[in-house]
Structures are given as structure tokens and as C-alpha cells.
Amino acid sequence: MADGAGEQRRSARPGVSDRGTNQTGVRLYNERLVLSLIRLHRELPKADIARLTGLSPQTISIITNQLSGDGLLLKGEPRRGRIGQPSVPYSLNPEGALAFGLKIGRRSVDLYLIDFTGHIRKALHKTYRYPTLSEIRHFTANGIQAVLSELKPELAARIAGLGIGAPYEMWTWHEEIGAPPEELDLWRTVDIRSEIAALCPWPVYFANDITAACAAELMFGIGGDFIDYLYLFIGSFIGGGLVLNGHLFPGRTQNAGALGSMPAPADSQAKASRSRQLMNVASIYVLERKLVAEGRDATILWQSPDDWGEDLGPALDEWINEVATSIAFSIVAAIAVVDVETVIIDGAFPVEVRHRIIEHTRGALARVNQQGLSEFKLVEGSIGNAARAMGGAALPLLANFTQDREVLFKEPI
Numbered sequence: 001m002a003d004g005a006g007e008q009r010r011s012a013r014p015g016v017s018d019r020g021t022n023q024t025g026v027r028l029y030n031e032r033l034v035l036s037l038i039r040l041h042r043e044l045p046k047a048d049i050a051r052l053t054g055l056s057p058q059t060i061s062i063i064t065n066q067l068s069g070d071g072l073l074l075k076g077e078p079r080r081g082r083i084g085q086p087s088v089p090y091s092l093n094p095e096g097a098l099a100f101g102l103k104i105g106r107r108s109v110d111l112y113l114i115d116f117t118g119h120i121r122k123a124l125h126k127t128y129r130y131p132t133l134s135e136i137r138h139f140t141a142n143g144i145q146a147v148l149s150e151l152k153p154e155l156a157a158r159i160a161g162l163g164i165g166a167p168y169e170m171w172t173w174h175e176e177i178g179a180p181p182e183e184l185d186l187w188r189t190v191d192i193r194s195e196i197a198a199l200c201p202w203p204v205y206f207a208n209d210i211t212a213a214c215a216a217e218l219m220f221g222i223g224g225d226f227i228d229y230l231y232l233f234i235g236s237f238i239g240g241g242l243v244l245n246g247h248l249f250p251g252r253t254q255n256a257g258a259l260g261s262m263p264a265p266a267d268s269q270a271k272a273s274r275s276r277q278l279m280n281v282a283s284i285y286v287l288e289r290k291l292v293a294e295g296r297d298a299t300i301l302w303q304s305p306d307d308w309g310e311d312l313g314p315a316l317d318e319w320i321n322e323v324a325t326s327i328a329f330s331i332v333a334a335i336a337v338v339d340v341e342t343v344i345i346d347g348a349f350p351v352e353v354r355h356r357i358i359e360h361t362r363g364a365l366a367r368v369n370q371q372g373l374s375e376f377k378l379v380e381g382s383i384g385n386a387a388r389a390m391g392g393a394a395l396p397l398l399a400n401f402t403q404d405r406e407v408l409f410k411e412p413i
Helices: 004-009 025-041 046-053 057-069 133-149 181-189 192-197 209-220 284-293 313-338 351-366 384-401
Strands: 043-045 073-075 089-092 098-104 108-115 120-127 159-166 204-208 229-234 238-244 342-347 377-380
Touching: 025 043, 025 046, 025 057, 025 089, 043 046, 046 057, 057 073, 098 133, 098 209, 098 384, 108 133, 108 384, 120 133, 120 384, 133 192, 159 192, 159 209, 159 384, 192 204, 204 209, 204 384, 209 229, 209 238, 209 342, 209 384, 229 313, 238 313, 284 313, 313 342, 313 351, 342 351, 342 384, 351 377
Parallel strands: 098 159, 159 204, 229 342, 342 377
Antiparallel strands: 043 089, 073 089, 098 108, 108 120, 229 238
16 A cells, blocks of 8 residues: 555546545555456446455445445435345546546647547557657647647546657667757757647656556556456557556666567578567568568558558558568467466557467467476457547546556656
């Protein structure tokens, strides 16, 4: 359990008055526990909440009444069972809290507004050759203003914060995306949290973009169905995240699950003196290069991640085979270390491409020696391209309304 002072700093809720210093850490812990259980089960009556938490029925009544009064829970219609009194299910109120998510990528930027249940209320998207601070600031400021202009004041008052998902070391790998090194090098001295905090009145949180995507899968996708899992997301570069015992695990430097930096199987055409990393094989920028080499326009990859339109032909087929072969080795290596029960693969591509990658990866895994390792499941992610921006928006919700304190890498700005 977190210390009382830390909990009190994080107790403020959008649209809800602070209940003061008499609010104990135990009460906050129990409230977050109840909210987390209802999120996991979609809806629960008081009797089930008491059974799952081990708290007394009286305590659960006090908590659910308080959360309902705060606008965070909705009380459903009574349901009559075979015996006893009718049960009344409680569910999360979609308008109980909202949050902004800002995904800063190497090829595009997204700003989302999501509600308490993960529904996307507004999504803005912009592509570029490479990211610059001025462009990010301009897009964010204008985007926030545009979203707020369409939002009812009572909903705007329930915005819990803004979360940023951005790549680790934005200034690296300039050759891979064809960016001027001096332009990307400017990111070395940028404190992006402070820059964005200057543009809005809410607390600002930050996480690695793929850690954020992993958080989105945990909160709003299929991640809640598993105790632990390794998460792979294929974007401009491939990356990963990790959930252990049902909680997001960001690691010492917020970079846990950095699978893109793992060694990739040797390429017979590569120079023996230079080993490849997984990101040099299993990233979308590699597909972009293949298409450009064929004289084709590759901008569709970034402009419309959910629909790549025309058949991309042999270049896509070749890329999928390379992705599957390389990540199969990385998955087995990771399983040998963390021993998780599930591996989830998602990415910034159409659903049919994700299907093919999963299918080919299963085939590649069957050819990798896994002697001595426990069996694990390989499953598709459920969110897709939106995962990183949704994950950014999940950060304020995780910080304020769940038990998952691991996301609180630092106090918000």
C-alpha cells in the first residue's frame, strides 16, 4: 500500500471535491480496488464485490454509495435470482472521468480523448517526415482547443489529465527514418512533459509509447483476461511491454520489454561485423523501404494505419515472413527469462495483416527449439493502431482510479 501522503496527492478527482486530509490511504486503496474489479468484470453487484474483496457488506455499501455519488459508478436495474433479494449491478460510468492521450511517433502524432470505459470520444491524427518539438506543440495546443470547443463544460470538468506515449530516446535511429541527425538530436534536451504541461491545466503523465500501449490493452482490451503477459507492438519500430501479476511493469527506466533492441537472427547478406537488432527487421519502416525500392508510394502506411488499401504484393508477403521468423526467436528468449503465460502481438496495421503475422509467427515458433520452457499462448491484441494514444490517455486513469501504482513513474507535472 502506498504511503498516505502520496495517496493524498493523487486523491483529487475530476469534478469531485477533495474529501480532505481525513481521507485515509486505506479508504483510497479500497475504492480503487472496487473500481478495478468492476472494470475487470464489466459489472458487479455488492455481494460479489464483498466476496471478491473480502470486505464487509457494510463497507462495500459505503464505498459504492460514495463512488456513485462521485459520478464514477452507475447503478443498474435490480435483477431477481432464484432466491433472496434482487441484486443490483454496478458498472463504470463512461462520463465519470475523461483523459487526453498524446502519442508522439517517429512518423505521426495522435491526440485522443477517451472516457472512463475507454471509448474514444475524439481522435486527431497528423503525419510528418520526422517529429519536431514545434510541430508537436502546435498540434497539441490546437487539438486540445478544438476538442474542448465541442465538449460540454460538465464533461470538461471531469478530465483527469493528459498522458504522453513517446518512443524511448527519440533522437536515435535517424538513418532508419531518413531524418536529419541534427534535427532529431534536439530532442536530447527536451523535457516533453514540461513542454506539454505548459499547454494545458491538467496533470501530465509520461510513459514509453509501447508501455502505454500495453497499459491500454490491460485496461481496455484483452489484457485483463491474463495474469501476466509479454506485449509486442509493431509500429514504425517494434517495441514491447510487460504485465506481471496483473500489473503493468515499466522497469527501472520505464523501458521494460524493449524487445526492439534484442539481437535478431543473422542475415546471410549482412556483414558479420555488425549484428542486427529486432527493430531492423520487424518494424514498419522496413516495409516502407521495401515498397520504396519497388518505386511505390509508401505514405499509406502512416496516413491510414487501419486500412492500407491496395494489395501491397510481394513486399508485404516478404516482410511478414521476416517479422514472424525474427520475433519467434525473441519471444522464446523472453519467455526463458520472464516465464509469462501469454504473448500478445498488436501493431499499427490493418486487422488482416495482424491475422497473418500471428499465423506466420505460430508457424515460426513451431520451428524454434523450446525445450525446457513452459507452454504459453500467442494471441492477437484487440486495439490496434489506437493502442499508443489510448495508452497515453490510460495513464491519468491508472494514476487516479486503479491499484496499478507502477504507472506513477514520477509525480505528474
